[in-house]
Amino acid sequence: MNILVCVKQVPDTTEIKIDPITNTLIRAGVPSIVNPFDAYALELAVRIKETNGGIITVLAMGPEQAKSALKECLSVGADKAILVSDRVFGGSDTLATSYILSTTIKAIESKTEKFDLILCGKQAIDGDTGQVGPEIAEHFGYAQVTYAEDITVDGENLRVKRENEDHHEIIETQLPAVITVIKTAYEPRYATIKSKMASNKVQIPTMTSIDLDIDLERTGLKGSPTKVKKTFVPQIKKSGIIIKGKTSSESALELISLLSDASII
Amino acid sequence: MGYILNEEQTNLVDMVKEFMSNEIKPHVAEFDITGEFPKKLYEKAFEMGLHCLEIPEEFGGGGVDYLTAAAIYEEIAKIDAGFSTGLCAISLALKPVLIAGTPEQKKLFSDIVVPGAFGAFCLTEPNAGSDAGSVRTTAVRDGDEYIINGGKCFITNGGVSDVYVVFASTDKSKGVKGLTAFIVERSRSGITVGKEENKMGIRLSNTSEVVFEDVRIPASNLLGKEGDGFKIAMKTLDLSRPFIGAIAVGVAQRAIDEAVKYSKQRVQFGKPIAKFQAIQFMLADMDIETEAARQTVVYAIQLILAKKPHSREAAIAKCFAGDVAVKVALDAIQVLGGYGYSRDYPVEKLLRDAKIFQIFEGTNQIQRVVVAGHLLK
Numbered sequence: 001m002n003i004l005v006c007v008k009q010v011p012d013t014t015e016i017k018i019d020p021i022t023n024t025l026i027r028a029g030v031p032s033i034v035n036p037f038d039a040y041a042l043e044l045a046v047r048i049k050e051t052n053g054g055i056i057t058v059l060a061m062g063p064e065q066a067k068s069a070l071k072e073c074l075s076v077g078a079d080k081a082i083l084v085s086d087r088v089f090g091g092s093d094t095l096a097t098s099y100i101l102s103t104t105i106k107a108i109e110s111k112t113e114k115f116d117l118i119l120c121g122k123q124a125i126d127g128d129t130g131q132v133g134p135e136i137a138e139h140f141g142y143a144q145v146t147y148a149e150d151i152t153v154d155g156e157n158l159r160v161k162r163e164n165e166d167h168h169e170i171i172e173t174q175l176p177a178v179i180t181v182i183k184t185a186y187e188p189r190y191a192t193i194k195s196k197m198a199s200n201k202v203q204i205p206t207m208t209s210i211d212l213d214i215d216l217e218r219t220g221l222k223g224s225p226t227k228v229k230k231t232f233v234p235q236i237k238k239s240g241i242i243i244k245g246k247t248s249s250e251s252a253l254e255l256i257s258l259l260s261d262a263s264i265i
Numbered sequence: 266m267g268y269i270l271n272e273e274q275t276n277l278v279d280m281v282k283e284f285m286s287n288e289i290k291p292h293v294a295e296f297d298i299t300g301e302f303p304k305k306l307y308e309k310a311f312e313m314g315l316h317c318l319e320i321p322e323e324f325g326g327g328g329v330d331y332l333t334a335a336a337i338y339e340e341i342a343k344i345d346a347g348f349s350t351g352l353c354a355i356s357l358a359l360k361p362v363l364i365a366g367t368p369e370q371k372k373l374f375s376d377i378v379v380p381g382a383f384g385a386f387c388l389t390e391p392n393a394g395s396d397a398g399s400v401r402t403t404a405v406r407d408g409d410e411y412i413i414n415g416g417k418c419f420i421t422n423g424g425v426s427d428v429y430v431v432f433a434s435t436d437k438s439k440g441v442k443g444l445t446a447f448i449v450e451r452s453r454s455g456i457t458v459g460k461e462e463n464k465m466g467i468r469l470s471n472t473s474e475v476v477f478e479d480v481r482i483p484a485s486n487l488l489g490k491e492g493d494g495f496k497i498a499m500k501t502l503d504l505s506r507p508f509i510g511a512i513a514v515g516v517a518q519r520a521i522d523e524a525v526k527y528s529k530q531r532v533q534f535g536k537p538i539a540k541f542q543a544i545q546f547m548l549a550d551m552d553i554e555t556e557a558a559r560q561t562v563v564y565a566i567q568l569i570l571a572k573k574p575h576s577r578e579a580a581i582a583k584c585f586a587g588d589v590a591v592k593v594a595l596d597a598i599q600v601l602g603g604y605g606y607s608r609d610y611p612v613e614k615l616l617r618d619a620k621i622f623q624i625f626e627g628t629n630q631i632q633r634v635v636v637a638g639h640l641l642k
Contacts, residue, residue, distance in 0.1 A: 190280070190283075190284055190288075190312070190313055191280055191313075192312065192313050192314045193277060193280075193313060193314035193315065193318060193327040193329060194314055194322075194327055196276060196277055196280055197273070197277065197327065197328075197329075200273040200276060
């Protein structure tokens with residue numbers, strides 16, 4: 001099976017802080033990681049490869065430093081990695097990003113083989129929109145299954161365990177398809193000393209707008225119908241009275257007395 | 266900290282750090298208390314290749330450079346010194362094979378260890394500790410084979426290894442010059458694992474007696490020539506002592522990290538004790554000594570990488586780092602006060618772990634003999 005996994009390099013938002021004056025993310029000194037949901041997607045891809053054979057390509061859109069995230073993916077089971085990067089893509093929102101990625105995927109397919117399966121993490125932990133995966137499916141006109149917790153190969157089709165709030169569904173889909181992946185039951189595997197050392201030596205190719213059959217009007221700020229107007233930390237109101245340390249009947253009596261003192265009851 | 270590494274080397278060390286923190290750290294206290302051998306934890310480490318860092322790539326190992334390997338052993342030791350010792354001891358057994366072995370012998374050893382197995386370096390006997398020349402285990406030539414008889418003790422990984430490198434006497438009359446080194450596969454008949462030591466510290470590593478009764482091995486398992494054994498053993502120790510130093514530094518570093526963390530949280534006299542100079546000076550001294558110890562390790566490794574003599578520097582690194590680890594662990598307990606004395610906090614274990622680094626791989630008295638020997642040449 002020929003699998004493509006879209007990955008994004010993101011700041012480790014567990015460590016992120018917001019500058020209280022400008023209300024923007026302080027990115028300096030924050031380590032960059034592979035977006036966790038993309039790591040789960042890659043883990044599922046590797047499991048499919050292990051049981052059914054295949055080749056996994058990882059694709060990232062981002063600046064040159066995103067190659068370290070791609071190398072991380074190579075060290076845990078991806079076979080090939082490609083970076084698509086161009087200054088003109090800067091400022092792209094999800095629609096522009098999905099357009100660029102889809103165009104890149106088509107360019108790769110024109111030189112190799114069509115991808116049977118495209119996997120994405122459900123959302124990036126810095127943008128949190130969750131839109132790029134489904135948009136890629138629409139650009140291709142492929143079936144899409146979102147919130148996948150597990151994937152099994154069933155002959156020519158795939159069976160996807162799809163999570164809902166209080167139940168899950170098993171969806172069967174033909175290929176080609178796009179599947180977006182949530183936190184799976186399988187923790188992404190560790191690299192090994194050897195695979196890490198090998199992946200560090202790989203030269204990852206960069207594709208730019210020149211290599212693509214792309215309409216630049218649909219990329220970058222120009223191609224972005226949505227714009228981030230403001231990022232801010234919401235004010236947490238800490239008012240209110242907490243009644244604690246009493247039995248339920250004592251608490252109830254205190255509450256009644258407070259409410260009647262406040263002329264609410 | 267302390268090791269100047271490039272991006273790729275740092276990547277490797279960070280990967281090990283994350284692995285140790287997520288997969289091993291949560292289980293350390295439990296195994297330290299029970300003394301049960303953490304087989305499953307080691308198996309995870311094998312999957313990552315932490316047991317064959319130093320086996321050359323051509324034999325299936327990581328072929329990691331010595332400086333990065335030391336940084337990795339230190340990182341592992343920060344989480345548990347015993348676990349680091351157990352892994353490092355496999356490389357200790359490997360070294361005689363790398364020093365004196367033929368390509369076939371290197372392949373023999375690597376084929377056993379690389380898939381995920383322990384090796385053990387078998388020199389010490391009840392009557393031959395510092396006095397390594399008093400080894401009584403014999404190896405008698407019989408046609409195409411040698412027959413090995415004797416008992417080894419205090420062998421790290423002795424009870425769990427699939428391959429041993431054994432030092433035996435092929436000529437008692439020659440004393441130290443009659444010692445010979447052999448590869449002995451666990452699968453040979455006549456090998457029994459004896460008593461497992463119930464140790465004060467490094468309890469996540471296995472230390473056992475190993476008994477050889479009429480164990481027959483092919484003559485092709487002999488490393489180098491008859492009589493080369495002592496030289497091989499000494500060269501091995503010169504190469505491995507810096508790594509033991511690195512592990513001791515890891516213990517000391519963990520002690521500092523715990524003491525710093527505690528001192529920021531513990532409030533007495535209205536402020537965190539970290540605000541008092543008495544505590545600050547203790548912590549600073551701990552840090553100065555630990556960094557100095559680390560640099561003796563780095564220097565010894567740099568000499569090894571430059572293919573220069575390093576016997577003196579290896580002894581200095583091991584001796585100093587071992588002494589520092591004990592002192593810094595003691596100081597960390599003091600910073601934590603009453604809680605430092607409690608088994609519910611992680612620092613008393615660090616002292617129990619640190620002590621061995623003044624004893625094995627050549628006692629710190631022997632290290633001083635080596636250093637004095639160089640001074641008084």
